Amino acid sequence: MKHGSYNIFKFWFSLGVAVCVFISITGFKSTLQANDNTYQSLKLFTDVLEELEKNYVDDVDTDELIHNAIKGMVGNLDPHSSFMPPEAFDELQDDTKGEFSGIGIVITMKEAILTVVSPIEGTPAYKAGIQAGDIIIRIDDKSTKDMALWEAVNMMRGPRHKEVLITVIREGEPNSIEYSLKRDLIPMESVRSAMLEPGYGYLRITNFRMSTLDDIKEHLGKLESKNNGLKGLIMDLRDNPGGLLDQAVKISDLFLDQGNIVSIKGRQERNTQVFKAHSDNEDRKYPIVVLINGGSASASEIVAGALQDHSRALILGTTSFGKGSVQTVHPLKEGFGIKYTIARYYTPNGASIQAKGIVPDIEVEYEILEKKEKKVSIFDRMIREKDLKNSLKPEKAKQPGKIKKQPQKQNRKHQRLLDSDQLQHDAQVKRALDILISYGVFSKLNGS
Known part of the structure; x- marks a missing residue:
């Protein structure tokens, strides 16, 4: 959830020579106005960076080391904060506008584990049966262990109709479950x-x-x-x-x-x-x-x-x-960015x-109510007033004047209609409807 974009003080690492990354701790001291522990930690960082540059068994990419350090710094704050490379920004914009192709799930990091918040209705993931709370352990042939959230999003989005293999583990299921999903356009209709x-x-x-x-x-x-x-x-x-x-x-x-x-x-x-x-x-x-x-x-x-x-x-x-x-x-x-938590x-x-x-x-737990066949009991076969010989016939109800129905214009934007009969077999919807109807009945009884 976004709430504006705020200017905060930031410092950026020079990505040239490792020993020049922080230029001088004294300069940072006057700028950052932090305590001595902060400067000691920054000095420790530059010492480690310089040591790895000089003596690691293979050549190291200084830029990558620094980016990984920032990634760890921001990512360890909470599940919703992250350091993003330039390519992640384009994906972020798709969340609230535009159109993109993917499988249709919302994910989060829950205790450093890639977890499904919910599938988006009408999408490949929703139709396949992926559920809220599912833990994604693999995307195609790659493990999600230590995978950044934006990386997982990038892997699951892609060309329409191209398949992606998602492997999940689910509470109550002894084995992992694999879903081979064809990416599709994710509906913007909300x-x-x-x-x-x-x-x-x-x-x-x-x-x-x-x-x-x-x-x-x-x-x-x-x-x-x-x-x-x-x-x-x-x-x-x-x-x-x-x-x-x-x-x-x-x-x-x-x-x-x-x-x-x-x-x-x-x-x-x-x-x-x-x-x-x-x-x-x-x-x-x-x-x-x-x-x-x-x-x-x-x-x-x-x-x-x-x-x-x-x-x-x-x-x-x-x-x-x-x-x-x-x-x-x-x-x-240089196109990088951070998403971070600013408030509760x-x-x-x-x-x-x-x-x-x-x-x-x-x-009320979710449940689909099955249609029950009506059974005829002995009480249904008992004689009623209408069955008695020469019983009075019921009065015919007065027919109201017929109203000519006007043809309804179809709004293509919202042409996907919900099946009201199907909804009433949803236990939670049915319970809600019963409550509303009961409220109306009692309101009439109370004269309100």
């Missing part, structure tokens, strides 16, 4: 919707990209215009790995009138900020159930946390991923979900 029952809508958000807010407004407009408005909404954030912070804030603001949405707090004052909700003219007072699971991370957790803390939505599913930090990308010389974020109630996740109000 929002889909369906009407599950008259008045009860379903909104699926797969990630938070630059256009997600506009897409949600379009889908909500369609749902809200049917059946005299919405009686309830299911917002599905399952396996949504997050994305842009500003989109998460603006989407939360669609359903909140006041109060904090999220606050970020960093060591520097410029990295500390509170994002607040604003009232608007849209009346969205209908109840909401938000679905989350272990693949819901980052921006997804911001939305779920904000709606939960403001009692604006009921959260259903399983505990989310637990990424409660904000990163920025800072360019360096906090829900409106001041809670940090880092390594904890959003805990659902109602825990």
Whole structure:
């Protein structure tokens, strides 16, 4: 998740002769304003570099040694900080805009192990059955041990239809699992919707990209215009790995009138900020159930946390991923750059979900409900009023005036429709729908 790009003090190694890398420790002392331990460590670094240059069994590439040192320095801070060579920047831009070819998974480093956060819906990885929590141990014939995150991303992206072999280990499975996947264009569409029952809508958000807010407004407009408005909404954030912070804030603001949405707090004052909700003219007072699971991370957790803390939505599913930090990308010389963590974020109630996740109000495991064949019992065969001789016939219901249906224009941008019948066999969706319908019934009983 990006939040601007901030200028911080940086120093760059001269990549000429090893002994000239730091020029003089005294010069750095006045510039860096650090303590004596820092200078001793820098001196130790130059001593090691010079020693290796002179006496290592083979010739060494000084540039590579220095780059590896920086890589280790940044990479050991946390799983989301990394030193990137120039080629990694182009890949980074694809995460929020543009189009790229790959297998469609979001990955992270969890305790230095390459781990799947979630597969992206509709992609080769999703269709093949790769799951959140899978540990990737090989990409093609290369082990992922000590592999940088950007290197793994580069290896999994590539020409469309060209195959890549992914080997994973999964909890509960005794042997590793191999997936031979054909790369394909990763869909940029991040929002889909369906009407599950008259008045009860379903909104699926797969990630938070630059256009997600506009897409949600379009889908909500369609749902809200049917059946005299919405009686309830299911917002599905399952396996949504997050994305842009500003989109998460603006989407939360669609359903909140006041109060904090999220606050970020960093060591520097410029990295500390509170994002607040604003009232608007849209009346969205209908109840909401938000679905989350272990693949819901980052921006997804911001939305779920904000709606939960403001009692604006009921959260259903399983505990989310637990990424409660904000990163920025800072360019360096010669095309290099660093991505590093600048702040932690906090829900409106001041809670940090880092390594904890959003805990659902109602825990429901994922399950596909099978269609059950209706069995005729002895009670179904019992005589009813309608079977009695000369029983009164039911009154015919008055037929309302027929309304001529207008042909609907197809929006090609969102022509992938969700199967509402199939969704209702999803145990979590079905439970959410039952809750919304029950809420409507009790609201009528209470006269509200």
